[in-house]
Amino acid sequence: MKEDIKEVLLTEGQLGEKIKEIGTKISRDYAGKDLVLVGVLKGSVMFMADLMKQITIPCSMDFMAVSSYGSSTKSSGVVRILKDLDFEIEGKDVVIVEDIIDSGVTLKYLKEYLDARKPKSLEIASLLNKPDRRKAEIHAKYIGFDVPDYFLVGYGLDYAEKYRNLPYIGILKEEVYK
Numbered sequence: 001m002k003e004d005i006k007e008v009l010l011t012e013g014q015l016g017e018k019i020k021e022i023g024t025k026i027s028r029d030y031a032g033k034d035l036v037l038v039g040v041l042k043g044s045v046m047f048m049a050d051l052m053k054q055i056t057i058p059c060s061m062d063f064m065a066v067s068s069y070g071s072s073t074k075s076s077g078v079v080r081i082l083k084d085l086d087f088e089i090e091g092k093d094v095v096i097v098e099d100i101i102d103s104g105v106t107l108k109y110l111k112e113y114l115d116a117r118k119p120k121s122l123e124i125a126s127l128l129n130k131p132d133r134r135k136a137e138i139h140a141k142y143i144g145f146d147v148p149d150y151f152l153v154g155y156g157l158d159y160a161e162k163y164r165n166l167p168y169i170g171i172l173k174e175e176v177y178k
């Protein structure tokens, strides 16, 4: 795997520190509220697990699965729901937990979809943000890192379902997907 990585963009230590910061903020912002974290499978699993451990107030978690990419590195712009929530979110304070905002198409769709379930509030926490590629307008309350427009893998992010298990975020060598 390592030989396919051009450069480590964010180390395990950098990720851990930032996630701790976000967890502290969420714990403060949602104290006394009915917090539900909704992870977007599968890219957000690492972030979700580490973030939850840094949240010091009661919270529950749920997951949705959507498809936007297939195995290519460019978004198709079409979002399909593969797995819906297990629980109702009406009246709850929901934070969507996502690995990366790229075009923003997936989150825009998800936000509208979840809004229709009448949560009390609905915000977004995304570990990474690629501002250069935005097509849909999206406001995320919590963002870990703004990243340049490279195809990134590791810490949950995949290329054709591979590399999710790298403990850091790396830039994938172009010859791997070209």
Ligand code: IMP
Residues within 6 Å of the ligand: 040, 043, 068, 069, 075, 098, 099, 100, 101, 102, 103, 104, 105, 106, 107, 150, 151, 152, 153, 157, 158, 159
């Ligand atoms: P969007 O709808 O274009 O914002 O796409 C968001 C989804 O595409 C993310 O949740 C990721 O699963 C995937 N994605 C976007 N950029 C990358 C990347 O650099 N590496 C791996 N997956 C990515």
Ligand code: MG
Residues within 6 Å of the ligand: 040, 041, 042, 043, 044, 099, 100
């Ligand atoms: Mg994703």
